[in-house]
Amino acid sequence: MTYSSVNEYINSLKKSLVDFPTNERASILEEIEVHLNEKINDLIKSGYSNEAAINKVLTEFKPPQELSEEYLKDNYKTNDHFQNTTSIAIINIGLFGLSFLALPILKESLDLAFIIFGGLLTLIFVIIVTIKKHWKPDEIKTVNVIPKVILYLLSPASMLFLWISIKSSEGIVMFSLYYMFVYWIILLLIWLFVKLILKKIRLQ
Amino acid sequence: MRIDKWELQLRKGIIELAIMLFVKHRALYGYQITKTLNDIPELKISEGSIYPILKRLESNRWLYSYWDEPESGPRRKYYQLTDKGWITLEKRLEIFNSSANIINSLEKGGN
Incomplete structure (x- = not known):
């Protein structure tokens, strides 16, 4: 699945992280959103068009489902x-x-x-x-x-x-x-x- | 091509070690760490994968994190190594170096 905006990606990630406590989820979402926007800005500075930058960043970034699984695997399934x-x-x-x-x-x-x-x-x-x-x-x-x-x-x-x-x-x-x-x-x-x-x- | 599981796990361990080394003396945020890792071909990591690792290191209290509050622009979450993290890092480097030495000497002995 491809995402057309950072918001769309973040909303999808929010759904994937539904079983996380709210404050933890909010922190993860904010951190990822800042990362995506910063990378998009860097690409625009290096000559990409707005649309191409968004497309490249969202295609290369881990899909929400995979990312939430990594969070689960890394932080919960192996410990305690x-x-x-x-x-x-x-x-x-x-x-x-x-x-x-x-x-x-x-x-x-x-x-x-x-x-x-x-x-x-x-x-x-x-x-x-x-x-x-x-x-x-x-x-x-x-x-x-x-x-x-x-x-x-x-x-x-x-x-x-x-x-x-x-x-x-x-x-x-x-x-x-x-x-x-x-x-x-x-x-x-x-x-x-x-x-x-x-x-x-x-x-x- | 089939991905060697051993290679994957070793890479994972080395990337974690590298992250701990990056934030040993100064606090960095996720995007910076990803960029630094991606500058080294052997440590390339897929976009976004760094965050679950940072979260785990933080849960183990090897890293601490804080949000900066800049006057303009978005705030960022910074990570730095804790004292507990220093101890773990030293121990891991010791294991890593002695393992490398053993393998090297075995390889030489085998020839």
């Missing part, structure tokens, strides 16, 4: 791999917790165990995500998926569980209804929490 996977694991634990919270309806005898287990895992997730300061792009990506999982997996699954519960006890059991109601409130709160956290990370 352990910390990276640990955080992602904790995020996944949170998701497990939310899933477990939906199960008591199926197995009444295990209700309490599931509630404690699921509640604890969800709590760990909330605490870690709240206090975590340095976010890596892969981690941001993982957190980004959570609202979708809530919307498209956990909510429909919980409705399915409610239906199974009604079917198996041949009628509406009040406990199931109440429990589902509380569960949906929790899902909604976690959904809001994750949205808020994502906003906070991106503003860092």
